[in-house]
Amino acid sequence: MLSVKNLAVSYNGVPALHDVSFEVEQRQLVALIGSNGAGKSTTLRAISGLLRPDHGEIAFEGQRIDARPAFAIAARGIAHVPEGRGLFSRRSVMENLYLGGYTQTDRAQVNASLEEVFTMFPRLKERRNQRAGTLSGGEQQMLAIGRALMSRPRLLMLDEPSLGLAPLVVDDIFRILKEINTRGTTVLLVEQNVREALDIADRGYVLQTGATVLSGPSAQILQSDLVRKAYLGL
């Protein structure tokens, strides 16, 4: 469904990625793991069109998307929950959710998505008229995920959804991501929380200094020497 080949991206001439390649199959949950600065966020930002690659190819459902503007990529069915969540903090929870459904033209569909999001996150319903900026960290992450779901994405990409959250809330978020995936949405998850991410993932890729260095089924990745030593401290 998503295929990234030999991706290279730089910020103002400073290379951040030099050779990233991976595949995400339909209905899979794929985890992209790696330490700080390995290029995980850069990879997601290149896929969603926020960054323009120097080299390489990004194809979604068989079509190249690497030269397309971000808004057009979003309209094709890729939702990206960015690092820091990217909420409209001055707008209410409802307004954020409606903005998530911006590409949807069918009003009934938008309302149906809204109901689904509220069923998944009852807290958001309680706080629907509150400004997004006044929510707790966990609620903000729920809103960011709910907002992404409003576009009925075929591929949901999340950048460190566990960052800065209490362990119990992290468990909740991972459980919900697994559920979203089970219901049929393909998920690409970027995480530093290696064990939790690989526990729910079908496949994993390890990124180091701008290149993919290891790939395989997540159980296999968890057993690998590289991951055991560098990320799990075993």
Next chain:
Amino acid sequence: METLMQAVVSGALMGLVYALISVGLTLIFGLMEVVNFAHGQFLMLAMFASYGMSVLLGLDPLVSLPIVAVLLGILGLITNRLIILQVIRGPMVAQIFATFGLGIFLANGAQFLWSPDFRVVQNPWLGQLAGGLVRLPGGVYLGVPQLGAAVLAGVAFAALYLFITRTKTGLALQAVAEDKEAAALMGINSQRMYDVGWFLGLACVGVAGAALANFYYIAPQVGNTFAIIAYVVVALGGFGSVSGALLGGILVGLVEILSPVVLGISPDLKYAVVYSVYLLIVFIRPQGLLGRY
């Protein structure tokens, strides 16, 4: 007491017109962080468009108002595409010079084409309605054209506010103003929102210009006074804040008309008072009354 009431009412009414002129400025700034230094000259063009249609086509400013609004809106769109988008990624100074230069070009172009003479629209309908004067309870007299202009400004402002807060496109405008990257991830094309912002902002200027044409003199340099007031209104209300433009507009209108009455100074000095109040407020609240920047 009656003079005071008179001044309060006239000031508030004029303030509505100021608010409508300024809201375009604040809308465009909120979206793109570009200050349109040609704003006053666009108002001048709107007034001339209104005047031109009354002389050449015999259309009353009230009739030509929607046409002027759309014309100005289109002019805003063209300005955005031809000038603003070329300098948006450039340094701030380039943006300032681009719009400032455009303003000088427009004012002098108008002077070249239509001479620096002052003109007025002859016998506008609003001027003839009820003898051109209404008496409010409490012995306050108001010019019908002034009252009409304020009503038009108030209605246009309310319509803009409802559009921004209640429609999908309005919500998208606010999203782009808050976070362009996040807006792009929602599938919002920010370039198109810039077009919408310029169209709406200058359409408001169009309505204000057509409303003013009912009673204000029209000349190539008329934009200058209004432009400076609009900057004061926007800075006072808070750059990027639509409700701030309303508050700032009414405040400036009130101070302007009340200061000669209350302080007993010559009307020539009224702007000195306006700017003093402005300075005082921005010293205390540099981001403006309702501003975030």
